[in-house]
Amino acid sequence: MATVFGAALVKDKSGMLTIHEEYSPPKLVWKSIDSSINVPIIEIPLDRITNLQATKPSSAKMMLNVITKENETAAPKKNVFAFTHRPTMDNIKGALQQIVARKKTSIQAAQQSISEGGSNTATPSGAPGTPQAQLQQQQAQQQQQQQIVVDDEFLSNLLDSKRLLKNHALQQKVLIENKQLMSTFQEAVMNNGLDPTEFWNTRIHLLRSYAIQHNQRKGPYNVLSTIKPVASSDNQVDVSVTREKIHAIFEQYPIVRKAYDDNVPKLSEGDFWSRFFSSKLFRKLRGEKNYNKVRGDIILDKYLYYDPDFTDDIQGDEDEIGKNKKQKTNEHIDKFIDVFANEEDVSAKYGNAPDMTMRYDKDQDMVSILRDMNRLSKNMLSNATKDKDETLEEEEHEKEDQLAFSDLEEKETTEYNELKVNSNLNIAANLLEKNGAKIDKLQYSKFISNMKSYFDEELDLAETYESEESKKQILEASKEISAAVKLNSKQSRQSWQISKLQGLDSMQMLSSSASSASSSTNITAANNSGNNGAFPTPNSPPIPNASSGSQQDEIIPDFPVPLLENLRLTHSTSIEFLRHFWLHFSSGSKHQVGTLQKLYNSLQKSHQRVDAILKQIEDNPKLCMKAKEVMGPLINSLDKAIQKYEAELYKQANNDNTPNNGLTHKSENNNSSSLNTSFVKTTT
């Protein structure tokens, strides 16, 4: 980046105005051109600037007023520069604005890093480069690795089913995040005495996935891409960087650490970062394409030309970096993948031309960005899996793998297990066995004979609609179809609303297709018999509307919300009990007897709850019917489970040589009466 300078007049004396950014703080210096006159040099340290004024672009005069303050209490001092060339002035003005903005930012950044770093240290990661800091870093890494091991152990412990069942804190968290589960839990466990272990036993997968979800560690990510300088209204660049981010930047971009080490004692911490975020270096490392078009930063941008893989091994003095650069170009590149080598042996004229990354002479900036990104990815990966050192053999093997054309290799064929399907099972059952018995054979023969003469005479298609009965039934059919569509549209209201949003009234579509269909039938019919106006079309295209469930609508409007909620809760609780019931019922374990009995009681209570709700709405037959319909499957399931249990109980009691034994056993239970009544039910 070139130093910004330009001709400017101070008190009618011409001179040269220069901004020296390499100093910290940067300086604005004006020197008279005419050395014969003794005009004092004006030097303005730019951290003193409090205000900047310039004449409007429309004005003929071109003046720049730089207002400075010696210190907080001093009176502002004006420094007026006059220009003869507006672009010169604008250039200087722009540079000053940026520096002033950076200054403000750096103050903020410094404050932030102080507050975040706490009392420990204001500089991120100690002062990297110093032996002490290196030690600190090593310790930190070790700690991190230990943490990983601990985490793994911790996780495998965590995922163990038994431990999951004991982890009440985890269970609580899951419940808090899942409201529906919470209400089931409250109903089934808290209100109806289901054993919480029972409850969780069927939901271990939930606990497990929650535990995994919340114990995942974040891998490394391209930290610079997450930093987005925002230009605020007052020409200020707002950047927020946390200590962690700074640490990550150093880890991922050794070059930044190098720059930091080189400059920070000279520059202030905050100044370094604000310079960094407005530098070309920052933009390039972030992977921006047009990094060269920004003004950049004179101090940090020289690091653009350093080896980005700069590491601690090479002590950072300028000469050595130069050497390193040379080394880099002499580096041995495998001929097989050497793009430069390709140039010597061009097999096809445009072989690599379409792929910009493979061209040696095009858009170096772009390629170098890509390389940077690749390098970064490599760094991140190698940081992520710091596993054992590869042996030479493995390395060799890896190299071979890289060079192999894997896409040219033969594909492995999938092997299948042959299933020998018993085709005897795939035969249709004989219909006569099932249906034939009750049929009057004589009538049947007559019917078949009659059928054989169906088409002896010309078929009059008009007969489909001419009779009164046909007309009536066609009308009924049309009503039925409309009703089905209405019902289905209500049931899929979501999809309905979507289609409505898309500006298409699906019912109109249907009715138009329906009417076009019936009109074409009319043509056929007319051809046939000359009769017009044959088919009754649906009276008026019914347009179902989510809100207008009124008129002659057969569908009962939606349930009142509290009732619906009530039904839902009862439903989910009952399902919960059913689930556990079948689980234990099927286990065949003697140890489950007690649990099973409790569950049986819970099922009966569930049944009573359903009945109670239905009873509540008895006075509204329509609603009651609808509720019965939606709860039907649940009632069936409950009945089935209860019935199964009772049948089993009855059977086992009867098989027992001393049936009384069973009864006494049961009478210990306070629910014996209900059991006895159910016995009556099953036996009758």
Added chain:
Amino acid sequence: MDEIADRVFQADDVSIAAGSSSTLQAFDESPSSLSLIIDINPLQWFRLKDQIDLKDLSRSICIYLNCHLSLNSSNKVNVLVANNFSDGEENGGSKILFPSIHTKTDEHGSSFGNSQGKNLVNPNMYRQFRFVDEIFLEELHSILQKEPTELNIKNFKNTLSGALSISLSYINKLNLSNDGLLKSRILIISVTDDDSLPYISTMNCIFAAQKMKVPIDVLKLDKKDGVNNSIFLQQATDATNGIFQKITHPKGLVQYLSTSFLIDSNLRSILILPTNFKIDFRSSCFLTKKIIDIGYVCSVCLCILSLIPKNHRCPVCDSKFDDKVIEKLLKKPVVGVSNTNGKKKRKINSVM
């Protein structure tokens, strides 16, 4: 509108240049093929004789076919019967009625009329319609002639899955010769309960149709008080975005055909379909053929059983079941009484 049209085509994998007018145009003009399968189970038709007969059905079908043909000049139809008896030779089984393999006339139809030279439909009918209708009626007539009048037939089976296979093959052939531009659908006019169908073949047909994106519609004719037992067919419509309607007004059949069952497969994703049945997702036992709600599933071939086979082998794929698992499955529930050895089979795994 554009979005909807686009969506339809995305769903159907048809590559047509984007842009609303062209897609809509293609959408409007793309021809479709209709395969109609008629279940002619005489036992059921005998039961239905007071409400509707095959003659009534044929009238409505003629109108229906004409409707379909009139919607687009390139539309195609294909009519099949699922016959219930088979003599193991030429007669019986599932057959294609249209296009006919017997009528060797050209499309300009020099041989209209049945074998006796009579007209089967009004001779003034539009030629294209008449051509299709007459061949359909003629072929149906000749199939009915072969129907045994006596009831004591050995092989009297539901051949619907065979008819479905044939019609899917036909559609596949059409697709190959039309670059997939022809949209096809199948309508089954069913009178027989389908629990007698061979499970594997039927399910294979359903999955094939699903994969081919061919909607299967089902029109079930049943007695008013008939207990609907069309589990396979309901599942078929559900899986293929088809329409299932149980017909309660047989005399109004033409209304169902010309509205519900005239919905082109292109329009399925837009319209709310008039299916009037709640789909029963239960399955039937491979051994007993009974519909079950709780049963066993073979982990190898997924066949469904209501009981554990005695030889502990899968009846379909012959896989040996793990003894330990069987032992576990055979454990009886222990309830109330603790010292029990009851002999009860237990149920697992909801199949639903």
